[in-house]
Amino acid sequence: KQEVTQIPAALSVPEGENLVLNCSFTDSAIYNLQWFRQDPGKGLTSLLLIQSSQREQTSGRLNASLDKSSGRSTLYIAASQPGDSATYLCAVNNNDMRFGAGTRLTVKP
Amino acid sequence: NAGVTQTPKFRVLKTGQSMTLLCAQDMNHEYMYWYRQDPGMGLRLIHYSVGEGTTAKGEVPDGYNVSRLKKQNFLLGLESAAPSQTSVYFCASSITEFYGYTFGSGTRLTVV
Numbered sequence: 450k451q452e453v454t455q456i457p458a459a460l461s462v463p464e465g466e467n468l469v470l471n472c473s474f475t476d477s478a479i480y481n482l483q484w485f486r487q488d489p490g491k492g493l494t495s496l497l498l499i500q501s502s503q504r505e506q507t508s509g510r511l512n513a514s515l516d517k518s519s520g521r522s523t524l525y526i527a528a529s530q531p532g533d534s535a536t537y538l539c540a541v542n543n544n545d546m547r548f549g550a551g552t553r554l555t556v557k558p
Numbered sequence: 559n560a561g562v563t564q565t566p567k568f569r570v571l572k573t574g575q576s577m578t579l580l581c582a583q584d585m586n587h588e589y590m591y592w593y594r595q596d597p598g599m600g601l602r603l604i605h606y607s608v609g610e611g612t613t614a615k616g617e618v619p620d621g622y623n624v625s626r627l628k629k630q631n632f633l634l635g636l637e638s639a640a641p642s643q644t645s646v647y648f649c650a651s652s653i654t655e656f657y658g659y660t661f662g663s664g665t666r667l668t669v670v
Contacts, residue, residue, distance in 0.1 A: 481656070481657070481658060483658045483659065485661075490666075491663065491664070492648065492661050492662060492663035492664050493648065493661040494661075495658055495659070495661075540601075540659070542655070542658075542659075544655060545591075545603055545606065545616065545655075546591070546603070546659055548600045549600065550598070550599075550600045551600065
């Protein structure tokens with residue numbers, strides 16, 4: 450059974466910092482990995498999707514990497530802003546999508 | 559472009575009552591999923607469907623039933639609600655199992 454772990458569980462940074470969120474998974478036979486953002490009381494917004502054949506994906510200030518062999522993915526956020534405050538979820542797809550518990554990010558002005 | 563729409567957004571049920579949650583997608587996706595999200599437990603798959611007329615059990619299927627009579631709709635039913643089913647329910651869809659998921663905005667269900 451796929452297990453997905455996200456570290457840290459919570460992170461607080463001052464505005465402008467670059468930061469890295471970590472995701473690890475136990476079964477490397479995946480189709481893809483997806484990073485989501487969830488605001489309090491809201492649904493999940495897809496940020497980046499990395500297919501198993503890819504090493505990274507970029508969208509604006511976000512960059513996600515994938516290392517299947519080590520079972521790791523990172524989400525890099527450049528020049529963080531207060532509007533980035535949310536919970537970030539990593540989800541790993543090998544036949545069905547398994548989610549980590551998330552990292553709750555707070556960016557202080 | 560609606561994407562994935564869930565109704566209702568909020569509901570309070572009494573123990574033993576029944577209800578149906580509706581998920582509709584307009585992206586012609588084959589696969590649809592129902593998840594529940596609980597504090598400290600993350601998102602867990604309840605049931606899923608790989609196409610019209612098909613359904614399959616996920617990680618936590620007990621107490622729920624589903625139907626996929628039309629490709630665009632995926633219904634989640636609670637026949638006899640229990641307080642343990644208090645949760646936020648999310649529907650998602652994908653083109654097939656090899657693609658990313660699109661989520662609805664969720665249904666917050668409280669069973670008293």
